[in-house]
Amino acid sequence: MTLPARINTDPEHVERGLAGLVVMLIDLVRELMERQAVRRIEGGSLSAEEIERLGTTFMKLERRMEELRREFGLDDDDEEDLLHAFAAGPLPGTPAGTDPRRPLSEW
Amino acid sequence: MNDDVALVDLLDRLLGGGVVIHGDITLAVADIDLVHISLRAVLASVEALTCPTSTP
Amino acid sequence: MPYVYAVTEPGTPAPPGLRVVEAAGLAAVVGDHDAPAPSVDALWRHERVVEGLMERGPVLPMRFGSTTHDVGALLEERHAELTTALERVRGAVELGVRATPDPEPAASGTEYLMRRARTERAHAALAEFARASVARPHAGAYLVDRDAVDAFRARVRELDERLTCTGPWPPYSFVAA
Numbered sequence: 001m002t003l004p005a006r007i008n009t010d011p012e013h014v015e016r017g018l019a020g021l022v023v024m025l026i027d028l029v030r031e032l033m034e035r036q037a038v039r040r041i042e043g044g045s046l047s048a049e050e051i052e053r054l055g056t057t058f059m060k061l062e063r064r065m066e067e068l069r070r071e072f073g074l075d076d077d078d079e080e081d082l083l084h085a086f087a088a089g090p091l092p093g094t095p096a097g098t099d100p101r102r103p104l105s106e107w
Numbered sequence: 108m109n110d111d112v113a114l115v116d117l118l119d120r121l122l123g124g125g126v127v128i129h130g131d132i133t134l135a136v137a138d139i140d141l142v143h144i145s146l147r148a149v150l151a152s153v154e155a156l157t158c159p160t161s162t163p
Numbered sequence: 164m165p166y167v168y169a170v171t172e173p174g175t176p177a178p179p180g181l182r183v184v185e186a187a188g189l190a191a192v193v194g195d196h197d198a199p200a201p202s203v204d205a206l207w208r209h210e211r212v213v214e215g216l217m218e219r220g221p222v223l224p225m226r227f228g229s230t231t232h233d234v235g236a237l238l239e240e241r242h243a244e245l246t247t248a249l250e251r252v253r254g255a256v257e258l259g260v261r262a263t264p265d266p267e268p269a270a271s272g273t274e275y276l277m278r279r280a281r282t283e284r285a286h287a288a289l290a291e292f293a294r295a296s297v298a299r300p301h302a303g304a305y306l307v308d309r310d311a312v313d314a315f316r317a318r319v320r321e322l323d324e325r326l327t328c329t330g331p332w333p334p335y336s337f338v339a340a
Contacts, residue, residue, distance in 0.1 A: 027300060031299075031300050034276070034279050037279075041276060051273050052272040053272065054272065055271065055273050056272030059268075059275050
């Protein structure tokens, strides 16, 4: 999941925008750890039992991340929802108070 | 551009990539911009901080 | 507020309906309209403008929705970073590689890591054919010389038929150092 350019928290959904940031950071650390585990496996420095244990832990973490995404409504695959999630709030640089969703006649 | 492009490919690039003007992510509360975060700086720091353990 | 599509070299002709601002040895392609709401159509319209520019020379795509009061100041303040980036991408395009997710979850921890290992190896193999690469959990992005694109695509097919290669894209993933 990539983050929107702007995370605008409002009282109704305070945790949602920030949760996206947290989920992304956890995913990043998870990815780094998995990549490192793969390097260790290819370097031959892990036993079969250690590999299985590491892999199972990562699987559990992946499942937990999916649960977190569902809890915070970040798991939507619907096109419109994805777009809104990516671009929450007025776009950067849009003057405050203007409605960014009005259609443009030039287009 | 071929036919296999999925929405995620477009979103990743147009909304997650490219040159940014105000910092990668702007955190706002009630429409008031408060913090600009450079995500690349954060990612680079995480990469730099996670020193790989040595392999024998 | 002017809407910025991309940063290019001076002397870039303005696409229809748009104009070019030149400063600090760079050029910015600009539209005099507000940022549109981020619909799929609006994203593709932005993308088409940037792709058109890509035909003519190196281009640094702006993120969708980028507007600024003073385009000249943007170019002047960041001219070092932007000039370096323009040279980094000259003569190259971005290709994306995505893996179709496995239909079944891994049956064991070991299988999970073996799958990751295969993805890592594929990424490393493809990175060798690119000037630069970025690996994300769900996809890889590669900065590939224009005349090496077909060879790269062939390499993707050879590696794993479950890999999907998209592009050529303007170099969205390679604008920063």
